Amino acid sequence: IIVDNECANLVITDGKPFAAPAGFTATTASYERTMPNGSTWGTICLPYEVSSDENVTYYTSGTIEGSTLTLVEAKTIPAGTPAIFQTNATTLSAIGAGAVKANLENATSDIILIGTYAPIKVTDASAYYIKSNKFWRRAEGADGYFTVAPFRAYFTVVNSASPSFNILVNDDDVTGINEFIEKSAEIVCYYDLGGNKYDTPQKGVNIVKFSTGETQTIIIK
Numbered sequence: 001i002i003v004d005n006e007c008a009n010l011v012i013t014d015g016k017p018f019a020a021p022a023g024f025t026a027t028t029a030s031y032e033r034t035m036p037n038g039s040t041w042g043t044i045c046l047p048y049e050v051s052s053d054e055n056v057t058y059y060t061s062g063t064i065e066g067s068t069l070t071l072v073e074a075k076t077i078p079a080g081t082p083a084i085f086q087t088n089a090t091t092l093s094a095i096g097a098g099a100v101k102a103n104l105e106n107a108t109s110d111i112i113l114i115g116t117y118a119p120i121k122v123t124d125a126s127a128y129y130i131k132s133n134k135f136w137r138r139a140e141g142a143d144g145y146f147t148v149a150p151f152r153a154y155f156t157v158v159n160s161a162s163p164s165f166n167i168l169v170n171d172d173d174v175t176g177i178n179e180f181i182e183k184s185a186e187i188v189c190y191y192d193l194g195g196n197k198y199d200t201p202q203k204g205v206n207i208v209k210f211s212t213g214e215t216q217t218i219i220i221k
Contacts, residue, residue: 010048010100017118017150018047020102029100031151033092041133043153045082045104045115048096051075056087056094059169061109064157069111071169080104082115082153084130108158115153121145122154129154186211 001007002024010026012018014033029048044050044058052058052075059071060083077083080101085092107113122129123145128137138146148154190198191207201208201220208216 007100012046012151015150019117020047020100023102024100026097026100029096029098031092031094033151035087035090035092036132039133040088041084041086041130042092043082043113043115043130043155044077044085044092044094045117045151045153046077046079046094046096047100047102047117048079049098050077050094050096055089056085056092058083058085060084060107060113062111064110069157072109073169078105080115081107082113082155083107084113084153110158111155112158113153113155116148116150118150120148122148124156126156127154128156 005024007024007026008028010029012029012031014031026048029046031046033042033044035042050058052073058074058077060074060077060081062069062071064070071084074083078101079099080103082104104115104117106115122138125138127146128135129146129148130136136146146154188209188211190201191209192198192202192204198206201218203220206218206220208218210216
């Protein structure tokens with residue numbers, strides 16, 4: 001309920017689209033999302049400002065050098081701005097207050113994050129999304145699109161034709177999201193530098209073999 005352009009308690013429900021004819025102010029605002037089993041990474045786009053804390057870290061920009069994408073932490077995410085996040089909680093809880101933005105804005109760096117408050121179908125073959133702690137690119141064929149649920153985002157990459165990336169955070173820790181593959185390819189196995197084969201990545205240098213026959217080197221710290 002909005003009275004004199006103010007809402008005492010704005011509750012955003014995951015999966016339920018949000019729309020407003022104009023912006024307003026919320027005394028308190030909240031959103032919760034149950035994280036899929038084992039998932040720690042995702043995308044988010046909320047109509048109010050949120051901040052990183054001990055339970056969640058947000059990223060709105062990244063730089064690309066060769067085959068490495070470095071995500072940069074953002075302490076605060078402005079209202080209506082899409083972001084990538086990481087959390088170890090089973091339920092993501094995003095609490096905020098202040099201005100509520102009816103319109104959306106992209107977050108642009110070497111990656112372009114595009115958020116949504118309502119379900120959308122993305123047909124761009126160069127678009128990527130996050131699922132099960134991996135980056136996926138929409139493959140040609142199949143359904144020809146993927147669906148982005150409310151309060152999430154997808155992204156495209158600027159000036160890079162690389163089909164896969166090693167993912168770093170703030171030029172420091174290599175994260176679990178570095179298993180970046182195309183939707184049409186699956187991970188077959190992992191090898192260490194000694195040639196030992198594993199079903200899961202190990203600490204140190206891993207050579208990842210894909211079903212396409214391609215390989216990628218990732219580092220787990």
